[in-house]
Amino acid sequence: MPGEQRNAPRTRRELLDAAARALIEHGPGVSLDAVARVAGVSKGGLLHHFRTKQALLTGLIDEWFGRYDVMVESLLEPEGTPGRWARAHIRATFAPDENDLWSHPSVVTALLGVPEVQQRIDAAAARWRQQTDSDGLHPQRADLISRALDGVTLADLLWRGQETAQERDNTRDLLLKLTEQTGPLV
Numbered sequence: 001m002p003g004e005q006r007n008a009p010r011t012r013r014e015l016l017d018a019a020a021r022a023l024i025e026h027g028p029g030v031s032l033d034a035v036a037r038v039a040g041v042s043k044g045g046l047l048h049h050f051r052t053k054q055a056l057l058t059g060l061i062d063e064w065f066g067r068y069d070v071m072v073e074s075l076l077e078p079e080g081t082p083g084r085w086a087r088a089h090i091r092a093t094f095a096p097d098e099n100d101l102w103s104h105p106s107v108v109t110a111l112l113g114v115p116e117v118q119q120r121i122d123a124a125a126a127r128w129r130q131q132t133d134s135d136g137l138h139p140q141r142a143d144l145i146s147r148a149l150d151g152v153t154l155a156d157l158l159w160r161g162q163e164t165a166q167e168r169d170n171t172r173d174l175l176l177k178l179t180e181q182t183g184p185l186v
Helices: 008-026 032-039 043-049 053-074 084-094 105-112 115-133 139-158 165-178
Strands: none
Touching: 008 032, 008 043, 008 053, 008 105, 032 043, 032 053, 053 084, 053 105, 053 115, 084 115, 084 139, 084 165, 105 115, 105 139, 115 139, 139 165
């Protein structure tokens, strides 16, 4: 826009959103040229922010995890409330995603092909697991909730649209019920 000042963080987010759209349109083998076209910038402009395709894809996962973490933190109940991290993760996982690009199979396929992305996935999973494991819930409850949320995320990717809103709400509510008590399940 004329007169609008450059804003590196905003430009970076816009490039990442364009990269996700380009991945959906062109598949995991998308070129940086295609990403630049979708973003409406020169390839040089794209390379200014992301020197390689790997850096761009790593940026995608960092952006997605950053958004998720902000959402989880916004859903946290007061300190000292047992199950607060588990409930925040449950609510964040089931929250409507206005940016549906991040769970598209082409995006995920491209991301999983980058070793640095797998390292970030492992680090995020360990961080999220530590949050729910130190949450005041019995380890059985925390483990079941974490595994169920992994399954929900995978099901969203593989079987998108095959579940009704009522079924999703029921699953969310059952998981939230698991956080109402802190003791062992069996």
